[in-house]
Amino acid sequence: METQVRPSPVSATVDFDSDGIQHGFLRLPYSRDDAAWGSVMIPVTVVKNGEGPTALLTGANHGDEYEGPIALFELARSVRPEDVRGRVIIVPAMNQPAFAAGTRTSPIDKGNMNRAFPGRPDGTVTEKIADYFQRVLLPMADVVLDFHSGGKTLDFLPFCAAHILPDKQQEARAFELVRAFGAPYSVKMLEIDAVGMYDTAAEEMGKVFVTTELGGGGTASARTAQIAIDGCRNLLIAAGILKGKPEVRSTQWLDMPDGDCFTFAEDHGLVRFCADLGDKVQKEQIIAFIYPIGRTGLKPVELRARRSGLFTARHFLGLVKPGDCVAVIADEIIG
Numbered sequence: 001m002e003t004q005v006r007p008s009p010v011s012a013t014v015d016f017d018s019d020g021i022q023h024g025f026l027r028l029p030y031s032r033d034d035a036a037w038g039s040v041m042i043p044v045t046v047v048k049n050g051e052g053p054t055a056l057l058t059g060a061n062h063g064d065e066y067e068g069p070i071a072l073f074e075l076a077r078s079v080r081p082e083d084v085r086g087r088v089i090i091v092p093a094m095n096q097p098a099f100a101a102g103t104r105t106s107p108i109d110k111g112n113m114n115r116a117f118p119g120r121p122d123g124t125v126t127e128k129i130a131d132y133f134q135r136v137l138l139p140m141a142d143v144v145l146d147f148h149s150g151g152k153t154l155d156f157l158p159f160c161a162a163h164i165l166p167d168k169q170q171e172a173r174a175f176e177l178v179r180a181f182g183a184p185y186s187v188k189m190l191e192i193d194a195v196g197m198y199d200t201a202a203e204e205m206g207k208v209f210v211t212t213e214l215g216g217g218g219t220a221s222a223r224t225a226q227i228a229i230d231g232c233r234n235l236l237i238a239a240g241i242l243k244g245k246p247e248v249r250s251t252q253w254l255d256m257p258d259g260d261c262f263t264f265a266e267d268h269g270l271v272r273f274c275a276d277l278g279d280k281v282q283k284e285q286i287i288a289f290i291y292p293i294g295r296t297g298l299k300p301v302e303l304r305a306r307r308s309g310l311f312t313a314r315h316f317l318g319l320v321k322p323g324d325c326v327a328v329i330a331d332e333i334i335g
């Protein structure tokens, strides 16, 4: 007997096959105390002009990362159908409940969107959104750009990235778009926790998947917001979907070849960094001290770099816990 696959409970108020520009919602029924027949309303814009490839652009996969939503609300407001060939689907706040609350995960179910794939049509709110992307939006896409930043607990050198993949053609197309994005840094990325990621879902479908880490600390700077706006446009032009001239910028390529790139805390305490993002560090160099905060007179714990390279990402908040990623060091490579 064939198993019946339950349809997605999400319905779109836009028609993805119509030419022109439409601003609407992905509406997910969500019954709760203040609205028995309420819904989660995820803003979406679709711009289509004839035949051509489809780009799917997402921000706020994590709700406290702001460069993506800034670039995508701006693009949705300003893009003209006559400048598009094919289709652009824009979802500035993929995990809308998390974005509205200013938190990484959803306040409804504590769902981390980037660990929820492939999702479930009969699961939690976060799983239902993931399932809609998995079964409806991703299959429409040729190119997928998913914006991330450090959120409230991490800070990154601004970079665009793709993954090393078994399919070398798919990998090469992704790195072409990373170069076109033109962030100050471009990264060949290693994931420390790839199961359930949107990235993995898109890549396993054969899509060209590009992501970013553009800053952090639960805010966006003028510089990182502009990098996101320009990079998004550059990528769409390089993909042949948007007309116009790209802002060509040089980029420094970085590689994260193995787990030695990451330094984790083993103690609670107050972190004092001894290097800043963008500094070159040597293997065994002290990159941070962790001071115990319960009493005075104790020696701080030394955290040493496990490899030489460029200080690429760091813990953002002043206090750390055992298991927190304190520092990421990447190799500078010739692109």
Ligand SMILES: [Zn+2]
Residues within 6 Å of the ligand: 061, 062, 065, 147, 148, 149, 151
């Ligand atoms: Zn993120």
